[in-house]
Amino acid sequence: TSFIFKEVCGYPLSIFFIVVNEFCERFSYYGMRAVLVLYFKYFLRWDDDLATSIYHTFVALCYLTPILGAIVADSWLGKFKTIIYLSIVYAIGQVAMAVSAIHDITDTDRDGTPDNMTFHVVLSMVGLFLIALGTGGIKPCVAAFGGDQFSDHQDRQRRTFFSVFYLCINGGSLLSTIITPILRAQDCGIHSQQKCYSLAFGVPAALMLVALVVFIVGSGMYYKAEPQGNIMLDVCKCIGFAIKNRYRHRSNQYPKRQHWMDWAEEKYDKLLIAQIKMVLKVLFLYIPLPMFWTLFDQKGSRWTLQATTMNGYFGSLVIQPDQMQTVNPILILTLVPIMDSVIYPLINKCGLNFTPLKRMTVGMLLAAIAFVCAALVQIEIDKTLPTFPSTSQSQLKLLNMGSETVTIKIFNDFFVLQASNEYFTFEAGQINISVGHPEVRNTISLAKGQRQTLLIPLTITDEWLMTDDITSKPQEGNNAIRFVNGMKTAVNVSIPAANFGLIEPFSYSNYSLIKNGKVTFTLWSGSQSCEYSTDFGFGSSYTFFIPSTLVFGPNCQESITAAEDIKPNSVHMALQIPQYFFITAGEVMFSVTGLEFSYSQAPSNMKAVLQAGWLFTVAIGNFIVLIVAELAKLPKQWAEYVLFASLLVAVCFIFSIMAYFYTYIDPAEIEAQFKKNVNEDDEDNKHKLQKTERSNGKINVTKLSYYNMA
Ligand SMILES: CC(C)[C@H](NC(=O)[C@H](C)N)C(=O)O
Numbered sequence: 001t002s003f004i005f006k007e008v009c010g011y012p013l014s015i016f017f018i019v020v021n022e023f024c025e026r027f028s029y030y031g032m033r034a035v036l037v038l039y040f041k042y043f044l045r046w047d048d049d050l051a052t053s054i055y056h057t058f059v060a061l062c063y064l065t066p067i068l069g070a071i072v073a074d075s076w077l078g079k080f081k082t083i084i085y086l087s088i089v090y091a092i093g094q095v096a097m098a099v100s101a102i103h104d105i106t107d108t109d110r111d112g113t114p115d116n117m118t119f120h121v122v123l124s125m126v127g128l129f130l131i132a133l134g135t136g137g138i139k140p141c142v143a144a145f146g147g148d149q150f151s152d153h154q155d156r157q158r159r160t161f162f163s164v165f166y167l168c169i170n171g172g173s174l175l176s177t178i179i180t181p182i183l184r185a186q187d188c189g190i191h192s193q194q195k196c197y198s199l200a201f202g203v204p205a206a207l208m209l210v211a212l213v214v215f216i217v218g219s220g221m222y223y224k225a226e227p228q229g230n231i232m233l234d235v236c237k238c239i240g241f242a243i244k245n246r247y248r249h250r251s252n253q254y255p256k257r258q259h260w261m262d263w264a265e266e267k268y269d270k271l272l273i274a275q276i277k278m279v280l281k282v283l284f285l286y287i288p289l290p291m292f293w294t295l296f297d298q299k300g301s302r303w304t305l306q307a308t309t310m311n312g313y314f315g316s317l318v319i320q321p322d323q324m325q326t327v328n329p330i331l332i333l334t335l336v337p338i339m340d341s342v343i344y345p346l347i348n349k350c351g352l353n354f355t356p357l358k359r360m361t362v363g364m365l366l367a368a369i370a371f372v373c374a375a376l377v378q379i380e381i382d383k384t385l386p387t388f389p390s391t392s393q394s395q396l397k398l399l400n401m402g403s404e405t406v407t408i409k410i411f412n413d414f415f416v417l418q419a420s421n422e423y424f425t426f427e428a429g430q431i432n433i434s435v436g437h438p439e440v441r442n443t444i445s446l447a448k449g450q451r452q453t454l455l456i457p458l459t460i461t462d463e464w465l466m467t468d469d470i471t472s473k474p475q476e477g478n479n480a481i482r483f484v485n486g487m488k489t490a491v492n493v494s495i496p497a498a499n500f501g502l503i504e505p506f507s508y509s510n511y512s513l514i515k516n517g518k519v520t521f522t523l524w525s526g527s528q529s530c531e532y533s534t535d536f537g538f539g540s541s542y543t544f545f546i547p548s549t550l551v552f553g554p555n556c557q558e559s560i561t562a563a564e565d566i567k568p569n570s571v572h573m574a575l576q577i578p579q580y581f582f583i584t585a586g587e588v589m590f591s592v593t594g595l596e597f598s599y600s601q602a603p604s605n606m607k608a609v610l611q612a613g614w615l616f617t618v619a620i621g622n623f624i625v626l627i628v629a630e631l632a633k634l635p636k637q638w639a640e641y642v643l644f645a646s647l648l649v650a651v652c653f654i655f656s657i658m659a660y661f662y663t664y665i666d667p668a669e670i671e672a673q674f675k676k677n678v679n680e681d682d683e684d685n686k687h688k689l690q691k692t693e694r695s696n697g698k699i700n701v702t703k704l705s706y707y708n709m710a
Contacts, residue, residue: 004220011157017218018146019161023168024211025087025142028094028204029135031176033059034322035184035200037301038308042476043101043114043197044121052301053626058128059297060622065136066615067232070608072137075230079145080222083138087212090134094205096127101197104190112192140611147607148225166592167333174329180204181322195476231605235276238268271674275603278667282601282610285357285658286617291651292590293621294628295367295644296583299325301625302637303374303576308477309381310573311538318516321477324576331584339588356597357659363590364652370582371645377579378638381571387425388471394446395423396431397453397469399545399563401486401506406456409434423451436460451565455484457506458548467508469565470541477538477569478513485509486548492524503546511541523556530556537568603667 006013036058040051073082099105100123106116114120146165150158184200187193242264249263257263261273261280307321347354389395400406410424410433426446433454434441440460446452451469467484474480485491485503493500493509500509520533523546530552532544543563550559594614602610628647634640 014221021215023172026172027176028208030173031180031204056622061132063619069137079141086137091208093130098201100124110191170329170332177326181320288655289617290620294624327580363586366586368645368648373579375638375641480511480541528552540568541566
């Protein structure tokens with residue numbers, strides 16, 4: 001096909017459009033992926049396990065579809081048209097996701113929650129399917145299409161292109177994982193303000209359209225190789241024939257052949273058979289690799305969920321849980337150059353032969369260490385989590401609404417208190433409580449599996465009140481806040497974001513969810529007001545008590561007491577940095593090396609096949625997360641992390657043995673040797689044929705065409 005060839009600094013100008021396209025596409029993909037698990041959990045209201053399962057099924061699908069894309073491009077449409085058509089499918093998928101996240105579409109009662117969840121689930125699943133088809137389908141085509149733009153003598157430029165390409169992937173990923181969580185954390189909506197998932201998906205959709213437009217703009221400058229027929233199909237047919245032929249000749253009377261693929265020699269070209277052997281050798285080595293991806297891709301699921309239970313204050317900066325994933329591309333952008341220019345040359349200088357397969361083995365071990373770090377962090381988090389009552393237990397807290405301390409007797413234990421900050425746990429369904437002097441006795445019925453607070457009235461002989469308290473950590477780092485009014489008059493409590501309403505005397509408000517940061521509550525009783533300010537962290541719950549003695553005015557702040565029902569997240573998100581460091585160092589050693597290894601060990605006509613095979617290991621890795629998490633069903637998250645780390649160490653051991661027996665090849669040299677041999681045979685055969693022709697007076701046409709092909 002004709003194209004305008006323009007060169008800038010020795011590089012074809014067309015690759016500029018391809019690199020920008022990749023940047024926008026990766027922005028779109030990683031931006032959407034960064035908020036996906038939180039969208040499942042908080043918008044579609046799925047539990048952690050379902051959210052994690054669907055997330056990994058989606059990622060797996062994204063890496064299964066490259067095979068489809070490679071087949072369509074190679075055998076039918078060619079890479080250019082495949083990228084265009086599948087990018088359109090991809091953009092439609094992103095738009096569907098953005099629309100599925102608009103809660104107002106089905107929020108008929110305008111309470112801020114979607115009323116027809118099926119609509120949102122179906123639309124988002126269709127969207128995810130289209131995205132998986134698009135992103136996976138174009139993945140092996142874009143990189144190879146970029147490679148096609150270089151001529152044979154531009155090896156150095158082509159290598160630089162692939163490095164820039166990898167940096168663009170991570171640049172796009174970095175920016176989007178910073179931006180989309182910020183967009184998600186905004187409030188938006190028509191009838192009610194909710195977290196803006198539609199914007200967090202809408203911007204990636206826009207970037208995908210930009211990617212498509214940029215790619216089309218470069219259209220006239222691309223070298224577009226014609227589809228060469230489906231090499232995958234040829235490979236499958238050749239393998240199928242070898243197996244069938246071997247089976248037909250299974251009896252001992254037939255001499256054994258060196259390799260089972262040699263049984264295809266009767267029908268297929270020796271070069272093709274040699275190329276398939278090279279590919280099979282590498283594919284065999286790929287078998288243990290999915291386990292690496294099993295751990296690697298949990299950054300976006302389990303690790304993000306872990307971050308939601310942590311403290312995200314970095315000085316005055318607040319980091320969202322899903323933004324922690326940005327640590328990965330940041331580290332990639334710094335570690336790749338460091339590894340290439342410092343670490344690997346240093347290892348070489350020490351006389352160590354750090355072969356690609358050794359690097360990949362070390363990469364796997366680093367990923368296992370990352371998961372041990374994640375387990376240690378989880379243990380720290382678990383220590384700070386409240387112990388909620390089991391289904392056979394009840395928990396009770398006491399709040400004395402009077403100004404004097406009272407003596408309380410529960411069974412035979414005495415407490416002298418204004419309020420108890422701790423919950424007492426009981427196995428019994430009923431308890432006897434005696435309060436004050438002279439004693440006033442009461443029998444209290446407790447709700448199983450619940451936390452409750454007993455409000456002891458100002459006059460002990462008045463009715464005692466029991467509140468139902470929160471029994472799980474507030475989600476998304478919010479804080480659950482309520483007020484107890486101990487005054488004889490009603491009090492109205494409000495903040496700019498919420499109104500607790502009018503709280504009657506000796507009663508309490510419902511919980512309201514409040515974001516982290518400084519909050520000022522305004523309390524009104526008639527025309528009198530009082531301002532109460534406090535700072536909130538992440539994931540806490542408080543009951544604020546307005547005492548009967550409260551005097552409205554500037555000094556009212558000190559009179560209000562806060563009972564901490566659930567402590568705020570105290571383990572800092574910075575503790576996740578070591579696990580991110582190890583997983584990323586592992587990625588550089590494993591993934592970057594693996595990509596290069598897959599390219600260098602692949603025969604010339606099967607580079608794309610091996611790239612698709614490499615991406616296939618990512619897909620299998622994501623399926624393994626589902627299987628292991630489902631089968632193991634470990635009660636403790638840290639134990640699951642340790643299980644994954646142990647599995648990877650075991651797999652790494654097997655891989656190191658396989659790698660030990662692998663001999664590196666130079667496919668180009670082998671192919672050249674074959675072609676040389678065939679040319680020599682060709683000359684011999686031509687002589688033989690000319691003789692036969694002369695003696696018989698006719699030519700064997702089938703043989704001639706075979707020789708010409710060879
Ligand atoms: C899946 C690949 C390893 C690659 N991902 C990365 O480089 C991440 C962002 N570090 C990709 O092609 O997306």
